[in-house]
Amino acid sequence: MCMHPANANDPRPWPQQGLERMICPSAIAWVGTDTPDPEAGLIDRLSDKAVFMMGDNPALPRMPERPTLLDFFRLRFNDFTVQHLLASAKRAMDDGHDEKIVLACLLHDISNGCLVRPDHGYWSGQLIAPYVSEEVAWAVTYHQALRYVPDESVGYAYPDSYDRFFGPGYELPDYIRRDAEIARNHRWYMTSRVVTLNDLYFFEDTDPVDPEIFTDLLGRHFRQPEEGLGFDNSPTSHMWRTMIWPNNFL
Ligand SMILES: [Fe+2]
Numbered sequence: 001m002c003m004h005p006a007n008a009n010d011p012r013p014w015p016q017q018g019l020e021r022m023i024c025p026s027a028i029a030w031v032g033t034d035t036p037d038p039e040a041g042l043i044d045r046l047s048d049k050a051v052f053m054m055g056d057n058p059a060l061p062r063m064p065e066r067p068t069l070l071d072f073f074r075l076r077f078n079d080f081t082v083q084h085l086l087a088s089a090k091r092a093m094d095d096g097h098d099e100k101i102v103l104a105c106l107l108h109d110i111s112n113g114c115l116v117r118p119d120h121g122y123w124s125g126q127l128i129a130p131y132v133s134e135e136v137a138w139a140v141t142y143h144q145a146l147r148y149v150p151d152e153s154v155g156y157a158y159p160d161s162y163d164r165f166f167g168p169g170y171e172l173p174d175y176i177r178r179d180a181e182i183a184r185n186h187r188w189y190m191t192s193r194v195v196t197l198n199d200l201y202f203f204e205d206t207d208p209v210d211p212e213i214f215t216d217l218l219g220r221h222f223r224q225p226e227e228g229l230g231f232d233n234s235p236t237s238h239m240w241r242t243m244i245w246p247n248n249f250l
């Protein structure tokens with residue numbers, strides 16, 4: 001396994017040193033695909049020289065002991081998610097939207113970065129809930145359902161990209177219809193709706209957005225825990241730890 005270039009000059013030892021550290025991918029990454037269940041084969045390979053990985057993976061940049069939200073943007077989230085979130089938030093900021101909306105745009109697909117894709121609005125809303133206002137977490141949760149539902153009054157149409165992603169005949173599941181209806185009748189509807197209006201895929205070249213432009217806004221609206229995300233014993237700490245150590249066996 002290759003050492004990530006960011007770790008090249010890190011003098012600290014790695015866990016389980018001297019042993020082969022096997023990675024057993026989480027079932028959600030392979031179930032339903034052509035990849036067979038790897039667990040039994042890996043268990044057969046356990047020996048005094050080969051164990052399952054626990055702790056920092058040298059193939060990933062090492063996280064600081066007290067990680068901040070922007071550390072996850074820089075060191076864990078995939079490039080596509082980072083660019084998409086930064087561009088959405090920058091667009092909302094440039095349009096003069098309220099800071100809570102800019103923050104919701106910045107976080108709306110956060111679970112896609114390094115955690116899980118299915119029901120990403122719900123996962124993302126839950127992940128951030130201990131650290132943002134109830135309204136921001138709500139807007140992130142419901143943007144998933146609202147993405148499918150046009151609202152002509154604000155110029156929002158069903159996304160062309162969804163026709164490409166899912167095919168033109170895609171039928172919405174009942175829970176998405178139900179939750180879009182709940183959102184439409186809620187006092188925070190427009191907060192979530194504005195997230196969907198800025199939820200564009202930038203397939204053309206766009207200038208890279210520096211995450212630091214959101215530092216002040218995060219200072220005002222994201223309750224960064226002193227112990228670091230993952231270590232503050234909030235109801236979602238384990239989700240942040242899963243992103244710090246995505247390859248842990250247990
Ligand atoms: Fe989304």
Ligand SMILES: [Fe+2]
Nearest residue numbers: 084108109199
């Ligand atoms: Fe999005």
